[in-house]
Amino acid sequence: MATPLLAVERLSKSFSGFHALQDVSLEVGEGSIVGLVGPNGCGKSTLFNCVSGFLPFDAGQVRFRGTPVGGMAPHRIARLGLVRTFQNGHATKRMTVLENMLMAAGGQTGELPLQALLRRPAIRMQQTALLGRAREILETLKLTRVANEYAGNLSGGQQKLLALGRAVMCDADLIMLDEPAAGVNPTLVREFVSMVRDLRDRSGKTFLIIEHDMKFISGACDHVFVLSAGRNLSSGTPAQVQRDPRVLEVYLGKRHAAVA
Amino acid sequence: MTDIVLYFATMIGIYTIAAIGLNFQYGIAGLINFGVVGFFAIGAYTSGLLTLAGAPVWAGLLAGSLVAGMVSALIALPTQRLNVHYWAITTVGLAEVIRLILLNEDWLTRGSFGLVGIPRPLDAIVPAGYQTAAFCALVWALAVICYLALRLLVSSPFGRVLKAVREENDLALSLGKPVFSIKVRALAIGGLLIGLAGALYAHYLTFISPADFLPTVTIIMWAMVMIGGRGNLAASVVGVAVVTVFLNSTRFLKDVIALDPQMIASLRMVVIGLLIMAIVVYRPDGLFPERKKEFADGDTPAGR
Amino acid sequence: MNLTQILINSLVRASELGLIAMGVTLVFSLLRFANFAHGELALIGAYLAYALSAAGLDLWLAIPLGAVATGFIAVAIDKALFARVRTAPGLVLLVASMGLSLFLKNVVGAIWGTKSYSFEGSLARSFSFAGGFVTSTQVIILVVSVIAMLCFHLLLSHTRLGRAMRALADDSELARARGIRVEAIISKVWFIVGSYAALGGALIGLETVISLELGYSVILPAFAAAVLGGIGSVHGAMLGALIIGLAENIVLAIDWSFLPATSGPLYIDTGYKLAVAFLVMVAVLILRPRGLFQGTSGD
Secondary structure, three states: OOOOOEEEEEEEEEEOOEEEEEEEEEEEOOOOEEEEEOOOOOOHHHHHHHHOOOOOOOEEEEEEOOEEOOOOOHHHHHHHOEEEOOOOOOOOOOOEHHHHHHHHOOOOOOOOHHHHHHOHHHHHHHHHHHHHHHHHHHHHOOOHHHOOOEHHHOOHHHHHHHHHHHHHHOOOOEEEEEOOOOOOOHHHHHHHHHHHHHHHHHHOOEEEEEOOOHHHHHHHOOEEEEEEOOEEEEEEOHHHHHHOHHHHHHOOHHHHHHHO | OHHHHHHHHHHHHHHHHHHHHHHHHHHHOOOOOOOHHHHHHHHHHHHHHHHHOOOOHHHHHHHHHHHHHHHHHHOOHHHHOOOHHHHHHHHHHHHHHHHHHHHHOHHHHOHHHOEEOOOOOOOOOOOOOOHHHHHHHHHHHHHHHHHHHHHHHHHOHHHHHHHHHHHOHHHHHHOOOOHHHHHHHHHHHHHHHHHHHHHHHHHHHOEEOHHHHOHHHHHHHHHHHHHHOOOOHHHHHHHHHHHHHHHHHHHHHOOOOOOOHHHHHHHHHHHHHHHHHHHHHHOOOOOOOOOOOOOOOOOOOOOO | OOHHHHHHHHHHHHHHHHHHHHHHHHHHHHHOOOOOOHHHHHHHHHHHHHHHHHOOOOHHHHHHHHHHHHHHHHHHHHHHOHHHHOOOOHHHHHHHHHHHHHHHHHHHHHHHOOOOEOOOOOOOOEEEEOOEEEEHHHHHHHHHHHHHHHHHHHHHHHOHHHHHHHHHHHOHHHHHHOOOOHHHHHHHHHHHHHHHHHHHHHHHHHHOOEOOOHHHHHHHHHHHHHHHOOOOOHHHHHHHHHHHHHHHHHHHHOOHHHOOOOOOOOOOOHHHHHHHHHHHHHHHHHHOOOOOOOOOOOO
C-alpha cells in the first residue's frame, strides 16, 4: 500500500496528569476527505495542535508523506504542505480579505526586508500573478464582494471560507479544517461542502476535518475517525460509523435517543 | 527667530526618525518597545564616542545606527517564550541597564559628566551662518530616506507578514511564516532608525549625558506615536510636531505665567501623560489611523 | 559586609518590596496587564504620609491614613482609566499604564517639587544584633510589613472577598456566571493594592528619603519579584521579593575576584543595584518562563 499522506502513529499527550490523547492513530490518504469526530473534550483539537506543531506531544509520531514532523516548528510543517485552520477563525481586524490571501501565499520574493527593498521588479511581477490567483480563489469562494473588507468584519461563515481560501493560496496539500461548519448557516454549510469536494476533485487537495455537524460529515467525508476520551473509538465510512453501537452510545447517544 | 524655527525643525526631524522607527515596531509589527530611550542612547553614545575619537561623522552615524539595530535584534531573543507583558517589562529594564552603564562606566562614557564637544557634521564645509540650516537639511534628508524605505517595506510582502504577525501570531505561523525571525528583523529595523535618531541628536546638541536618556524620553516618544496614529508612519510627524512644539513652547510661558519653572516642567509632563491616556481611551488608533489598503481591479499589490 | 548584615538588609528590602510586588501580581492576575504605574502608587503613599506628618499628625497615624487615601485614589484611577478599557488588548493597557505613571509622578512633582524629603523625628537608634546592625526603623518596617502581609493572607484564604478574588483570577467568565459582582471586587482589589503599595512606599521613605524617583526605582524590582514568584501568586511575590532583596545585597557584597581574568578585589559598583533585580528576572524568564514557583499562567 502506498504511504498515506498523513499518518498519526500512537500519539499521546497529557497536560499535568490529564491524558488528552492516548495512543491515537489515524491515516489520511492522498486525495481523501477524512472527518474527525467525537464529543467535546475528546482530544480532537489537541490532535490538530500536535499534528500541526503548535503543541509538542509526549509519545508517538506524526508522518507527513512519510517524513516525521514531530518536534518541527509549526511554520516548517506548514511549508511541507500541511496547513491547519483555527476554530475561532483568527480574524485579522486590520488586514483586508485580499491582504490575507496575498499574505498566505508561500515562497514570496520580498518576504525579507533586503529583498523587499532591492528586488522591486521581481516582486511586482510575482505579486501581480498572486493577486490574480487570489481573486480567482475568492471568486470560487464567493468572497469577491468583500475582497477589500477587513477580515474582522466578515460573518462567521465568511471567515471560515477565508480560512479555506488562505490554505489553498498557501499551496497546502493537506488542509486541516477545525469546525468549518460551527456557527454557519445551513445554506452556506451545503456550499462549503461542495467547495471542499470540488477542491479535492479538481485540485487534488486532501482534507482532515473536525466537525460536530453530522450532515457535514456525511455529505463531505469519505472516511471518519471517532475519538472518545483521548482514544480511538471507531472508524469507517460515515454510514458505518453512524451505525456503530459504540459511537451511538458515546457520541450520538443522547441525540439518537431524542430522535428515536 | 529663524534660530528657533531651525531648532524646532531639526528636533522634529530627529524625533520623526525615532518615532517612525517605533511606529514600525509597534504600529506595523505589533511589538512593544518600552526601552526606546535605550536604543536612542546607544546611537548617541556610539556616534559621539567614535567621532570624539576621530572617526568621521558619517561613520559615527552608521555605527550608532547599526549598534542600536543589533542590540534591538537581541531583545527579540526572549520574545519566543515571553508574553507581551513580561516582554514590555524586559524592554524597560534593558533601557535602564543601558543608562546605568552610561552612568557608571566612567572610563568609557565619562559618567554623569557626559560627552562634550561632539563634532557637528558639515561645519567644515558649510560657511558660518548656514551651519544649523545645513544640519537641519541633513536631518530631514535622512528622515525622508528612512520614511520612504519604511513605506516600501510596509507595502512589500514583508510588511504584510508583519501585519499578520501583529494581528494573529498563530495564523502567520500556520501559513508557514517564520514569525520569530520576522520579529527579529522588525525590531532590528526599528532599532536602526531609533539609533540613527540618537546619533543625530548627539551631533546636534554636541553635548550628551545620561540625564538626556531618562525613562521619560521613552514615554514622550510613545506619546508622539500614539497621537499620530499607530501603523500610520506619515502621521507620526504630526505627533512629533505636536509634542515637540508643546514641550518647548511652555518654556516661553514662564515669562507670561508666574509659576515656578520646576512646576511648569512637571505640568508639561502631566499634560503628556493625560494625552496618552486620553488617546488610549478615546482614540486608540491615534488622530490618523492606519489606512486600509484597497485593491482596485488591475492594481498591482506592490505598486506605488 | 557580614552575613547577618546582608540578611537584615535583605529582609528589610523584601518587606518594602513585597507590599508593592503583591499588588503588581494581583492586578496582573485579575486584569491581565502589567501596571507600570504601580510604583507611582507607592510614591503617592510616601508623599501623602509625609504631608500628613508635616502637618503635625503623628507618624503612626499619618502612614496608615496616607495608605487609605492612596487606596481610594487607586479605585478612582481604575474607574477613570482602566475600567474604560477593560476589554482592550493587553498592549493598549500597557500603554495606558505607561501614560498614567508619567501623569501621577508629575502631579506629585507639581505639588511637592523635585527636592527630596525625609520624615521628621524618624531619627533611628541602631542596635547591634548577632554581629550586624539593625536600626529601630528597620525593625518597625519588618514588623509592619509582616503584619500587613499576614492580614492579606487571612483575607485571601478566609473571607468571601478572598474567595471571590481567587475565583476571578482563575476564570473571570466563570466567576461572572456564578454571580460574582466582578466590578465591585475589582474596586476592592484596587483599594487593597493601592494602600499596600502606599504603605510600601512610606516604609521606603521611612528608611531612606522620599523623592520623585521612588516610584520608578521600585517598579522594576517589584515586577521582578512578581515574575519570580510566578505571576498571579501573592505568596510567590512575597518570596520573590525576598529573593530580589537577597540578590541585590549579595551581588554587591561579593568579591568577584574568584572569576577568571580578574586581578585584585572586584566589587560590583553600587550604581548597578537597580540592574540586579532586572538581571535576575531575565535569567529566570529565560530558564523558567512561568516563574520559579508556578503561579497561574501569565497568558
